[in-house]
């Protein structure tokens with residue numbers, strides 16, 4: 001019979017695995033927007049999004065509502081890694097009846113405790129201080145929290161049932177009670193009585209109480225987690241093994257679907273005590289557990305808690321002994337009627353019995369106190385039963401912990417999780433083998449996780465002070481982050497203004513007399529038609545002005561376009577050397593390509609994609625206006641580029657070069673997309689640089705003779721703002737980036753948008769934030785001082801990482817030699833998002849001006865048009881294209897704009913321009 005009882009109390013390993021799985025399922029259910037109401041494990045969001053980092057400092061008040069007590073605590077933190085906080089505390093016993101009385105009386109009592117405590121702890125000379133005194137409120141009941149300082153009570157438990165509180169915001173109730181105290185305290189009427197554990201409290205410290213501000217409300221579990229966190233050692237899980245049972249952990253915020261919060265992490269209060277209320281634990285529940293449940297005040301509820309909470313362990317043992325007595329398996333020689341008395345066997349006694357494993361004298365003593373006269377054999381058996389009940393509790397705790405750990409590991413997309421776990425409570429402290437079981441069984445069930453158990457020393461009170469301190473630190477940090485980023489955030493009106501300015505500059509650029517002063521040059525391209533699909537032939541193409549210099553062979557046939565190409569490097573010495581060297585190098589590359597492609601004898605028409613601003617005089621005659629994107633070869637500006645190329649061919653004795661057309665890459669992009677979509681009449685580049693072209697009415701092009709038809713205009717919009725018209729949106733960071741380029745003051749619009757600059761803007765913001773100690777705790781990051789070390793492609797990686805699975809980001813952080821905490825990376829992502837969003841929005845504002853002009857040109861209410869796009873930033877950044885299109889819809893609601901990605905537009909496009917030209921000829 002004893003063996004059967006013991007067996008029923010031991011849960012086999014395979015059953016624990018199943019239980020862990022169920023727990024994880026219920027956790028997911030509790031977090032999901034759709035199923036959380038049905039979940040037994042409630043997974044309540046706490047709005048605590050950070051653990052302490054050790055820089056917290058100041059005075060923090062804590063008030064903790066406990067079973068029949070109110071504890072008050074004043075914690076002073078020194079910003080020294082939280083190693084030596086100074087603490088003063090006081091415990092007030094709650095008077096009879098308060099726990100079941102009116103809610104108002106309860107909160108008034110708490111406010112009086114605070115008042116009394118302050119009167120005694122804070123000396124009057126500091127009472128003149130105007131500083132607010134932040135208060136953390138530990139309220140260990142189930143709450144529906146919607147902010148750190150806003151929480152509706154869902155239901156009372158632990159013997160409380162005050163009226164008028166369920167459904168109300170308890171922070172508000174406490175703050176009102178405090179404020180009311182303040183008003184009521186006339187000073188003279190206040191009686192100064194010894195309050196230690198006494199009910200007769202008097203409202204006293206008038207100057208103090210008005211400073212008290214309830215900043216945070218939290219569950220005791222969260223307090224435990226926070227207590228265990230110190231500098232460089234965040235604690236991200238807490239298990240409370242006390243009268244009740246609970247656990248909390250830092251979850252990925254985007255998985256906590258019951259809140260709006262999506263970035264970073266948030267502490268979730270699992271409320272796992274209710275696990276099993278749907279019957280999922282029935283096969284491990286013994287008849288003894290059933291009896292305990294039936295006799296409790298809430299039968300059928302908190303089934304998990306009733307297996308593990310120390311409030312119940314004594315009772316489980318009592319029922320087991322009662323059962324065995326009835327079966328005549330124990331206490332055959334003594335009257336065991338005393339066991340029928342509820343609560344006669346306390347958990348404390350159970351712990352005393354099992355902590356002395358070797359001897360039964362302790363068992364005998366405990367049982368004799370109860371009035372039993374046990375035999376030696378009874379003592380041994382009682383000890384076995386106690387051990388089984390408490391051992392089972394520890395094992396079940398370990399199973400719950402394993403579920404949490406595995407869940408964290410999985411949701412962080414890690415192969416291995418290393419994490420600190422704060423542990424606290426009567427059972428943890430009172431049962432010598434608890435820690436060992438918790439550690440070994442959780443390791444067995446979650447082998448991928450390495451948990452380090454940390455004892456919580458000062459209870460949840462100090463943790464509550466930490467929460468409050470962290471909340472204030474984050475609030476201050478948030479204010480300052482917003483201050484830094486505010487100038488980079490553009491609203492609708494700002495963007496409309498940019499759009500209007502672009503439109504204005506476009507008009508100036510098109511006008512014969514105003515062209516010279518416009519910052520947007522609006523260069524005619526002499527490309528007057530888009531492809532119609534009948535173009536045929538073999539063409540050579542050059543692509544200069546992008547990241548790579550390429551030579552291509554393009555075959556346009558009935559079946560479509562096929563290409564062969566070769567990438568050639570242009571060394572910086574040549575980019576910034578003499579013009580002759582540059583063009584000689586280009587010819588050498590062409591000759592190499594023709595040789596490799598066995599084209600040496602052919603005399604193919606060549607289209608030259610040349611992505612720099614040119615004053616085009618004809619399709620094959622174009623004067624270079626200025627270099628951009630890092631080129632600065634001498635003796636080229638003002639020269640005809642086609643001529644420079646032909647001269648170089650002559651120097652190199654390369655006969656048979658037939659340059660037909662010079663085109664900008666935007667035009668190439670438009671043409672290549674136009675081959676597939678006849679509505680494509682705009683070309684856009686967002687790569688190293690940014691630029692756009694579109695089909696303008698000839699009659700509007702004041703700089704070219706002729707009124708008929710349309711001509712493609714190369715806007716050269718990168719220079720938008722070079723005349724100062726955008727000065728109001730440039731930030732300090734933009735000016736710093738501009739200053740360090742080879743063309744300061746030039747290409748100002750481009751420097752807000754394109755790949756060559758976004759990383760630099762981010763880098764300068766990060767430097768500023770580091771200096772302000774908003775990042776990396778202000779530790780200097782020497783590598784981050786290096787120009788261009790923060791590449792624009794990092795923005796893509798960082799912004800892509802939903803929930804910041806740190807794996808992808810880690811490589812970047814390593815490359816930059818940054819020691820970034822999780823929060824640092826969340827903030828870095830915000831910086832990247834801000835910079836890339838602004839870029840996309842500005843680009844949209846420019847495009848809005850273009851499409852609106854085209855719509856008006858054509859006298860349409862609604863314009864449907866396609867934009868051919870090229871550029872790695874546009875193509876690879878995870879949000880750029882979405883943000884661009886969304887903003888464009890806002891700014892130009894009467895235009896229906898589609899976007900078509902160009903595949904190798906500059907190569908294909910140049911060939912198509914050559915083809916269209918040949919066809920026309």
Ligand code: ADP
Pocket residue numbers: 545546547548686687688689754755756791792793794796870871872873876877
């Ligand atoms: P180009 O404009 O010179 O023809 P690209 O269109 O390939 O060349 O653009 C190159 C630019 O794209 C580089 O300046 C780089 O900063 C940026 N870039 C490269 N990879 C990425 C990426 N994954 N996400 C965003 N930008 C990128």
Ligand code: MG
Pocket residue numbers: 545546547665687870871906
């Ligand atoms: Mg390009």
